[in-house]
Amino acid sequence: MEQPLLEMRNISKQFPGVQALKDVSIDLRAGEVLGLVGENGAGKSTLIKILAGDYRADTGEIFINGRKVDFRSPSDAAAMGIQFIYQELITLDTLTVAENLLVGHLPTRKMIGMVDWKAANENARQVLETMNIDLDPRTIVGDLTVHQKQVLEIAKAIHKKATILVMDEPTAALGEEDTQSLFAIIRNLKEQGVGVIHISHRLKEVFDITDRVTVLRDGQKIDTVQTSQATMTQLISMMVGRELAEFYPKRDLPIGDTLLEVGDLTINGIIDRVSFSLRSGEIVGLFGLLGSGRMNVLRALYGLDGYDAGRVAVKGTPTIINGPRGALGNGIGYMPIDRKLEGLALGLPVSSNITMANIDNIGRGFALNRRLEREKAQKWVNDVSIRTPDIATDANSLSGGNQQKIVLAKLLETGSKIFLMNEPTRGIDVGAKVDIYHMMENLCEAGAGIVMISSELPEMLSMADRIIVIAKGKVTAEFNRAEATQEKLLHATTL
């Protein structure tokens, strides 16, 4: 067998409390596309970050063209011809295509060291032409589409003599046409002998573009298979593979009256006639891939972003949601996906954070009733079991799980009946997760309803009573709890 371009052998990596990777080996040959698939938390990103030199493996070795390498920083990896295209593109938006492409080595006029723009644009044009890329070197990069920027990043990587290209979810933000055009470029690179590692959640694409697929689960390599000999079902069962544990405290609760009815909700170009309803005692899951529009549905319902058309009825009364204040006034509460960005006032005490969304009701008139605030905060700290020295502690000094519980407490303090939860357990430890699941069940028992987004399949399948699948802005399927399976959900995202 020919010498692999890249080999990662027996890589292990431990983080505090988590074995992120255990004895994982992969190899990549020249002119091949290797797919890397697995659920969130399976260890894909950790593996890639070790390859990039962002992390150091605890044990294991990396070989490039048979030579052992030791990357201590991202520039080491770049020097060995490995380039990375991440989901979030790092283009210099105010500069031109040529400047982005040639950044760091723009041609200069000999005498005075000034940039020779004519030569720069000409160089860039040639580079783009050899790669069959149709971009004008003089275009300002900020004016390009996401797809064009991505193509530019690839061109830049190749221009830097990359022999190994790693792409992390490159198609997440792309439509079908752009995806195909991206694949055409990847196929072109294969012919030139470049090895590509392609990470994607979209299994259909994995079948379209890869030659072999490596499946990771819970930090371990399950197998590497020839794409042509694998089936979708086979891959999914390899990715999922585990029994859903008792971990999820789901109870059978009575389902009551309709709390929220959404009809033909449309945001032009993003979501298209999304309809669903939520009843009391019920958790409805919105499932979809990144960029499917599921988050836009939630944000629109809370009034964070506007919508172009559609009807919303709260307890049977047609309502126009007019900003977060209006949503809260209608008994709708929202848990943002990123607690640090939109959830917490870091730097303020736990108590101020808990009462933040209900501040107008803490005391009569203009004055803030500080004793009432302390009582309420203390009550929630106990009820939601927030582990904090006291309620005056800066929210910033608590762990992610406890911060997330503060966000939940804040939501509960508003007295809402309809909860929109965007990834309620994102990035927190198992103990805190279970606490939050219990609170969600308690809410449902008390007659509330929850619309939940989760990209963790087991969480979705275990906690949601009904699951609505959204793909490319449209509802493609709806399953009740009994009939939903991972395979069905994943399949519906490809529709």
Added chain:
Amino acid sequence: MADILHIQPGQALKRRTRLSTTLILFGVLAVMVAVFSALSRDFYSFQNISTMLTNISFSGIVAGTLTLVMITGGLDISIGGNIALTSCLVAYLFNLAHPVPAWALIPIALALGAAIGAFNGFFITRLDLNPIITTLGTMAVTRGLGYVLTKARSILIMEDVTGFIGRTVIPGIQIPIPLVLFAVIFAILFFVLSRSKFGRKVYCIGANQAAARVSGINVRRVKFVLYLMSGIAASLSGLILTGQTAVGMPQHARGMELDVITAVLLGGTALAGGKGSILGTLAGVLILGVLYNGFTMIGFRYVHISVFQGVLLIMIVALYELRDRKKN
């Protein structure tokens, strides 16, 4: 479960240190008063203390409202221009062929300040413009209008119209009215900031504006009200200055933004927002007021003090920055 609970060892200590920042400032103030009293016999005279406190009141009122603005992460540097234009307008209206009656001048002046504040607030909250740039523009506009209105001359006020607000003392106890205004305004602002729902919203916006919005706080309205308050406070200061000097002139209160911002920062308000207190600002304005007055009494000139003031401003910011960096 040690990894779930990241408690810093000095958690309980931390709050004590924050409180003591203000305490240290008041300590510094006491030392300064003692030193200047020893160096200059005139410093500790009733006459000088009264003058000093009146001067402090003049800039202190704006520092109070600016503290709230800065806690939201904003800034208002149009206050000096606002003060100058107020003084010009009052003097101009009083010197017309048919003078505007004295009783009407105060509401007119305050309305002018409110209009300037609303102008700032509109552009900053509705169009999301940068507050520094917006109020820098307003500063130029207001001062320019002052020159236009007075044809670049000083307009004297011969009769004691506004004097009663600027100079007069409350009969019997000899307390200057500006000082009374200053005290009342600070008492109100203290209540607003630390004991009211509105004040809590101010802190929330400063700590995380996006989270405040998601929490249903009307971010735009709160910030608009603050710029409005800042404008009104500036015109009130303008009235005081007009009363004290009995002249309306466009050069009034030049560079005053610097005095006021220095005082607020010295008091512990973070430029990035989210942190600050009225008591801290009180200490800040008192320290700066005593410093300028004391330096003048022991023979320094304005030009020297200006150099010192610039150095002091940078030192304050550097000190707080270093302290915060150490904490993280």
